[in-house]
Amino acid sequence: MKLNWFKYAAPATFYPLAGKLIPWFALAAAGLTVAGLYLSFFVAPTDFQQGESYRIIFIHVPAAWMSMFIYIVMAGWAAAGLIFNTRLSSMMASALAPTGALFTFIALWTGALWGKPTWGAWWVWDARLTSELILLFLYMGFMALHAAIDDPRRADRASAVLALVGVVNVPIIYFSVKWWNTLHQGASVSMTMAPKMAATMLLGMLVMALACWMYSIAAALARVRCIILEREQQAEWIANLGEPA
Amino acid sequence: MMQTLRYVVFRDLLLAMRRRADVATTLFFFVIVASLFPLGVGPDPKLLRVMAPGILWVGALLASMLSLGRLFAEDYADGSLEQLVLAPEPLTLVVIGKVVAHWLVSGLPLVLISPVIALQFDLPREAMVTLLLALLLGTPLLSLIGAIGAALTVGVRGGGVLISLLVLPLYVPVLIFGAGAVDASAMGMEAGGHLSILGALLLLGMVLAPWATAAALRISLE
Amino acid sequence: MMQTLRYVVFRDLLLAMRRRADVATTLFFFVIVASLFPLGVGPDPKLLRVMAPGILWVGALLASMLSLGRLFAEDYADGSLEQLVLAPEPLTLVVIGKVVAHWLVSGLPLVLISPVIALQFDLPREAMVTLLLALLLGTPLLSLIGAIGAALTVGVRGGGVLISLLVLPLYVPVLIFGAGAVDASAMGMEAGGHLSILGALLLLGMVLAPWATAAALRISLE
Amino acid sequence: MLEVIDLGCLRGERRLFGGVSFKLMPGGLIWVQGSNGSGKTTLLRTLCGLTQAMAGTVHWRGEPIQRLGEDYRRELTYIGHANGLKEDFSALENLRIAAQLAGQSISREAGVEALQGSGLAGREHLPVKFLSQGQRRRVALARLRLAHPRTLWLLDEPFNALDTRAVADMQHIMENHLAQGGMIALTTHQDVDIQAADTRTLRLDA
Amino acid sequence: MLEVIDLGCLRGERRLFGGVSFKLMPGGLIWVQGSNGSGKTTLLRTLCGLTQAMAGTVHWRGEPIQRLGEDYRRELTYIGHANGLKEDFSALENLRIAAQLAGQSISREAGVEALQGSGLAGREHLPVKFLSQGQRRRVALARLRLAHPRTLWLLDEPFNALDTRAVADMQHIMENHLAQGGMIALTTHQDVDIQAADTRTLRLDA
Amino acid sequence: MIWKSLDDFIAMGGYGFYVWGSYLVTAALIGAEILMLRARRRTVEKARQVQKILSEQTKHETTT
Numbered sequence A: 001m002k003l004n005w006f007k008y009a010a011p012a013t014f015y016p017l018a019g020k021l022i023p024w025f026a027l028a029a030a031g032l033t034v035a036g037l038y039l040s041f042f043v044a045p046t047d048f049q050q051g052e053s054y055r056i057i058f059i060h061v062p063a064a065w066m067s068m069f070i071y072i073v074m075a076g077w078a079a080a081g082l083i084f085n086t087r088l089s090s091m092m093a094s095a096l097a098p099t100g101a102l103f104t105f106i107a108l109w110t111g112a113l114w115g116k117p118t119w120g121a122w123w124v125w126d127a128r129l130t131s132e133l134i135l136l137f138l139y140m141g142f143m144a145l146h147a148a149i150d151d152p153r154r155a156d157r158a159s160a161v162l163a164l165v166g167v168v169n170v171p172i173i174y175f176s177v178k179w180w181n182t183l184h185q186g187a188s189v190s191m192t193m194a195p196k197m198a199a200t201m202l203l204g205m206l207v208m209a210l211a212c213w214m215y216s217i218a219a220a221l222a223r224v225r226c227i228i229l230e231r232e233q234q235a236e237w238i239a240n241l242g243e244p245a
Numbered sequence B, C: 001m002m003q004t005l006r007y008v009v010f011r012d013l014l015l016a017m018r019r020r021a022d023v024a025t026t027l028f029f030f031v032i033v034a035s036l037f038p039l040g041v042g043p044d045p046k047l048l049r050v051m052a053p054g055i056l057w058v059g060a061l062l063a064s065m066l067s068l069g070r071l072f073a074e075d076y077a078d079g080s081l082e083q084l085v086l087a088p089e090p091l092t093l094v095v096i097g098k099v100v101a102h103w104l105v106s107g108l109p110l111v112l113i114s115p116v117i118a119l120q121f122d123l124p125r126e127a128m129v130t131l132l133l134a135l136l137l138g139t140p141l142l143s144l145i146g147a148i149g150a151a152l153t154v155g156v157r158g159g160g161v162l163i164s165l166l167v168l169p170l171y172v173p174v175l176i177f178g179a180g181a182v183d184a185s186a187m188g189m190e191a192g193g194h195l196s197i198l199g200a201l202l203l204l205g206m207v208l209a210p211w212a213t214a215a216a217l218r219i220s221l222e
Numbered sequence D, E: 001m002l003e004v005i006d007l008g009c010l011r012g013e014r015r016l017f018g019g020v021s022f023k024l025m026p027g028g029l030i031w032v033q034g035s036n037g038s039g040k041t042t043l044l045r046t047l048c049g050l051t052q053a054m055a056g057t058v059h060w061r062g063e064p065i066q067r068l069g070e071d072y073r074r075e076l077t078y079i080g081h082a083n084g085l086k087e088d089f090s091a092l093e094n095l096r097i098a099a100q101l102a103g104q105s106i107s108r109e110a111g112v113e114a115l116q117g118s119g120l121a122g123r124e125h126l127p128v129k130f131l132s133q134g135q136r137r138r139v140a141l142a143r144l145r146l147a148h149p150r151t152l153w154l155l156d157e158p159f160n161a162l163d164t165r166a167v168a169d170m171q172h173i174m175e176n177h178l179a180q181g182g183m184i185a186l187t188t189h190q191d192v193d194i195q196a197a198d199t200r201t202l203r204l205d206a
Numbered sequence F: 001m002i003w004k005s006l007d008d009f010i011a012m013g014g015y016g017f018y019v020w021g022s023y024l025v026t027a028a029l030i031g032a033e034i035l036m037l038r039a040r041r042r043t044v045e046k047a048r049q050v051q052k053i054l055s056e057q058t059k060h061e062t063t064t
């Protein structure tokens, strides 16, 4: 029987490559985190309005950014998998989802912890908060659908359709929530920060964001390696991989 | 082509007629959700008037979502979905037919009964008209979006609950603009903006959703 | 006897574990419904605080109701309900087992997550405790009542929606006393009265519902 | 021991069968025959108490089965048109759980053995939803291979979807059961030749 | 006209079959054989395009069926394990709607006739949920009795649950179809002897 | 230096609970993800090992 082995070829070549890349990204993530934390806690000055509570920003904003970026990247991979029928793309998509959901949760969690001292409430139904919450639901939907379908190939393709529908919807949701919120008399507080962000603050935030990037890449690569192994147990190249390290 | 569309709509409507209880039940569900609220919240009329658009729309959302199970799951279980997919017509057409039937059975009745419920909540007359229009634009959109979720969960056991996780977040814009329109109108403002956005979303949905649904169905049947 | 009970509970829990998504999904459904209401009604925290008990209870009602489909319908469709009825033990016992499993899967998680949602709506601390207690008493009652409806609609196609028609009116007392308790507590009043009525209803339900469910099942299988 | 007296059944406004009487003694097999729709399934369901008869009674060891209730069900295995399997459970789990609920708890090993005997070796742990039509039927029928089988077997088209080897196997199992004093009421449209001390046929559409 | 080239299929991690090749010409019958779980259903579903093959192609009149799409489906009737009937519709409604959707609209009379031919006289208007297992199968198979049948029939265990008379009837219908230049791919565990110009068997678990 | 002492650093100007609550939970979650990845990796490797042994056995059996 002749199988379309070229479909499997991609994971076979990617697997060792990913293995080599992971340590570098992990290292970069660790280094940048140390640098970022140093900037956030020891260099950045105290905010004259919010006091020290603002230091949550250094984790909150990068996490919020990541949550959105990762969704888009994930949908991109899913689309590639759907269109070109490449297995690796779909695997990348499902490898990204948990990390994306994690950052979404972190953004929500840190936001809530920031909200209590600044607004006096853990949660307000503000546009940004609400759309972030919905983003979490979208991630959960993606993962739940993927988990609910047993045949991995089918699961890949079904959840790819969902991710694409979601990507069309995320901007719509974002703007609708924004508009919804401003049309009403509005929440009693809004998210305005100190007038001008100090340069060091911005720098700290950027370094932390970069660290998050590196971490996400490393985590996604590590997960995709697991997925490859799980799904391609039968393939010959896996049998020839040799002993695990 | 048009004929196949007609047959599919006819089939699903006939099926709904056979279980006449079903149509009534979606309606009833809507009415009950709308009536439970005053029970849960208390009878303050001012408060109720403010809450009314939101409650009505959430009720419509949930009612529409609950009836999504009927869209493909039963056809899958008894093997007639296979036969539909094997029909010598584009699957998109079949999907459109089923969505139309779904809307006629579970969307339209809500639109028609909504004025009565609006009365219960003492909504002003203009708000009532806006509510009717908004539901007329919004409920087909709910059916269209819901069809994608229903197709994705076909054959997935426990799909009934999963569907809600997939579909409810996607319903959010409909909810916001729908409730926003009624709200604006209840406060004496212009609701045209909201309604035209709803209309635009509906157009977008009509173009994209059947196609995505057909793709999802094919994947689910593999 | 106890053994059969254990087997039934074990079976249904294992089934739920196999579709792990299901448990999480009921939970998420609850969270999503609770989040939809603010989207419909608007973000005013004062208004939301007033509505919170109602919203939470309606969410719990719907989540519990949605998962009723799993109770008997699937067992009926695949023929295992017949086998359960033919088990050499009283049917009431089997029913109790299934209700317990249903509550563990779809009631208990709601109770556990409710404080988080209460936080979102900014409920005061005492109201949160009352909410927890009320849900702890109320959700088993929802499962018990729901089982009767589920048994009555077994084998009735499109039963999923019909069930809501049968069950929701019966849920109303639970809703009223449940939301009432939280409401009272949020306004700084004593919630004990409401809670003890809930408790009494629960006792009544535990005695009557399994028996009624068993009878309904026998009739449905004829 | 199973005595059916003048059993009759209406469906809708249609008389399905009437005046059905027979006795089934230990070691006895009754083959219910009849064309499609003649009421074989209805008869079997009545025999196990799932359906109420319109006329006549079913006695087990001299007592009406309604009165016996659980005591009757404890001596009976019914396998209907539907397999009664949970798609998400593996074959082994399905078998063990079905046995437990029927009060015939079995060990893991016994379960694996019964499944292997049914030709499902290597698929004991595969969720049933992945099994083919015939393999599912085999899982359902594996209950009949357990030690200490129930006395009375009511089997509705047990050979449906089975391949020829599996049919022969089942036939063998039934013969064994009968030889050990069991009783079987059976419907099937296939021609099988089960050796029993006391075989009779009952035609419903005669 | 139906040409299958080197078809292969994996399920889970299991190779179901591979290297399946055959040609089916007008008047030809192919009987797919194999024990339970050998992949017969999977093969038939692949032939009608419901399942994607892992390897190999299926050609119809020289073109791959994926490319033909609707044009292929217009020449094919597939009847699977599931009957595809709506329980709430009567037999007649089921038959007519199935025919309409398949692009073979028929009149009421033609429908009644086909059902009566299937031995369902007097039950044309009964909701399918009241029919017996075999009667349901007959309703599904009544599609094969319509005038202007499709060229290619893919039948998965068509004789399941049918009584002997109905099996003989179906056999006759198939022979007619083949005599008129139709093609049939069939799976069944029962022994049937269909007369065709060109009969071949394909064993999947050889 | 912004901080006068370790206590001062931990107190975060009275916002310690919120700031550390954010950072520690984040660290815990990321740590959990890493651990879960490790565990997943380990199970996969183990499964592979078993598979390998099994396939070698069958190879052996077929050759003898």
Ligand code: HEM
Pocket: A057, A060, A061, A064, A065, A107, A108, A109, A110, A111, A112, A114, A115, A116, A118, A122, A123, A128, A129, A130, A132, A133, A191, A193
């Ligand atoms: C649960 C609560 C919260 C959530 C879900 C949340 C979510 C988000 C999201 C999604 C972003 C990125 C938006 C963008 O880049 O356009 C963001 C940025 C930001 N958030 Fe939050 N947030 C929360 C609470 C807070 C609180 C309480 C504050 C401060 C009082 C805050 C301050 C900021 C700031 C300053 C930014 C950066 C804005 C920018 O880059 O333009 N957030 N948040």
Ligand SMILES: Nc1ncnc2c1ncn2[C@@H]1O[C@H](COP(=O)(O)OP(=O)(O)OP(=O)(O)O)[C@@H](O)[C@H]1O
Pocket: D011, D012, D013, D014, D016, D034, D035, D036, D037, D038, D039, D040, D041, D042, D043, E123, E126, E130, E131, E132, E133, E134, E135, E161, E163
């Ligand atoms: N409500 C009803 N009205 C009229 N006839 C009915 C009704 N319900 C059931 N029937 C008839 O009762 C019979 C039920 O037969 P049953 O299922 O017992 O048949 P069976 O002998 O097992 O057939 P098969 O060989 O096809 O399995 C069918 O002929 C059916 O048409």
Ligand SMILES: Nc1ncnc2c1ncn2[C@@H]1O[C@H](COP(=O)(O)OP(=O)(O)OP(=O)(O)O)[C@@H](O)[C@H]1O
Pocket: D123, D126, D130, D131, D132, D133, D134, D135, D161, E011, E012, E013, E014, E016, E034, E035, E036, E037, E038, E039, E040, E041, E042, E043
């Ligand atoms: N995910 C999976 N993992 C392993 N095996 C699988 C998986 N999915 C399906 N299978 C196997 O694929 C086969 C499917 O067979 P198919 O339904 O085509 O059989 P069949 O020849 O029609 O059998 P029957 O005569 O019983 O109808 C079964 O043997 C089943 O065990």
Ligand SMILES: [Mg+2]
Pocket: D040, D041, D042, D081, D156, E132, E133, E134
């Ligand atoms: Mg029968």
Ligand SMILES: [Mg+2]
Pocket: D132, D133, D134, E040, E041, E042, E081, E156
């Ligand atoms: Mg098959």
